Amino acid sequence: MFNRLRADRLLSLGLLQPLLELQKQRSHRVPVLMYxxxxxEKRSGSAYFETNTSPDVFAQQMAYLAAHGFRTISLDAALDPTRDKLQRAVVLTFDDGLADLYTTAMPVLARFGFTATxxxxxxxxEVASHSKHVNGEEYLTWRRIRELADCxxxxxxxxxxxxxxxxLPPEQVQTELVQSKCMIEAETGKExxxxxxxxxxxxxxxxxxxVLDDSLHKCNYTDCVSTLIGRLHSGVDRFRIPRLPVNTHDDPAFFAAKLDGAYDWLSVPQRLVKKVRSSAELLQTR
Ligand SMILES: [Zn+2]
Known part of the structure; x- marks a missing residue:
């Protein structure tokens, strides 16, 4: 079921994890997992780009966290500079607000007493109080979102x-940020x-x-998580918080390596690839 020969897995487990073990650099960074x-169902042919996690693998990963003494904390706690006891802390994040977060992930999180963002x-x-389907995906209704917030x-x-x-033009970027914030606040009663x-x-x-930073500031957002790879550290830019992508292909050893920081090296090739791509795009537009 797992592809154990993928290059990013082999390098993380074979080289980086043992090196980190030696250097004891493990305790001062908080993994922010991205689900x-x-x-x-798998959405991508590539293990790297997959975004879904099977219910069994997800339950295994949560059981791993519990068995190894991890506790889930909020992003606010992870970003709080006055807190120093962040060892074995992890932040669980779920993007998009898909319905299976409520039906499948929440019972597992509740079993372990875990929380999430x-x-x-x-x-x-939703449309007329019924869950909405967009591009074949079912999303959370406001009732379920309120229930999650209340939990x-x-x-x-x-x-x-x-x-x-x-x-998008800058005004529209700000509209996306401010309107979503206002709507969620109106529906949940929470800031x-x-x-x-x-x-x-x-x-x-x-x-x-x-433009993004300006809009985030104007809309009073305190932080922004991204797809940049890495773990959260004390000097992190709050509007560029790195995360660790997790999916159905993460076997227990690879999952453990990611938590330990043995996947953080991928931020370097990730930056390089993006730089090359943006330079190529710039050349094309000239
Ligand atoms: Zn998304």
């Missing part, structure tokens, strides 16, 4: 329409300060990043 759908696409929630799950925004924000950036984070687009 999407919790279901059997869920990022809602406010325009995908202590942190709710954040993932825009109104899940657009490629960097392709919304967490934001998750949709799609691969365009880290090499300085013009867009200025």
């Amino acid at each position: 999407h759908g919790i279901r059997e 869920v990022y809602i696409v406010s325009g995908f929630t 202590g799950v942190d709710i954040g925004s993932h825009t109104v329409n899940h657009p490629r924000l960097w392709t 919304i300060t967490h934001f998750s950036h949709p799609f691969a984070f365009p880290g090499h687009n300085p013009r867009y990043l200025t």
Whole structure:
């Protein structure tokens, strides 16, 4: 079921994990795990780009966390500079607000006493009190989102329409950020300060990043999680919080290596690839 020969897995387990073991660099960074759908179906042919996690693998991963003394904490706690006891802490995040978070993931989280942060696409929630289907996906209704919020799950925004924000004019970027925040606040009665950036984070687009930061500030968001790879550390940029993508292909050893920091090296090739791509795009537009 697992592809044990993929290059990123072999390097993480064979080289980086033993090196980290030697250097004892394990305890001061908090893994922020990034989940999407919790279901059997695979969306991508590539293990790297897969976003779904099967219910069995998800339950295994939560059991691993519990068995190894991990506790789930909120993003606010992970970002709090006055807290120093962050060993064995992990933040669980779920993007998109898919219905299987409620039906499949929540019972597992409840079993282990875990909490999470869920990022809602406010325009995908429901039509006339019924759950909405967009591109074949079923999303959470407001009733379920309220129930999650009342159970202590942190709710954040993932825009109104899940657009490629960097392709929009600045005013529209701000509209996506402010309208989703207002709608979620009106429906849950809670202040919304967490934001998750949709799609691969365009880290090499300085013009867009200025617009994004400006909009996040204006809308009073305190933090923004991204698809940049790595674990959260004390000097992190709150609007570029790195995460660890997790999916159905993560066998227990690979999952453990990611938590330990043995996957963080991938942030370097990830940055390089993005830089090359953005330079190529720049050349094409000239
Ligand atoms: Zn998304």
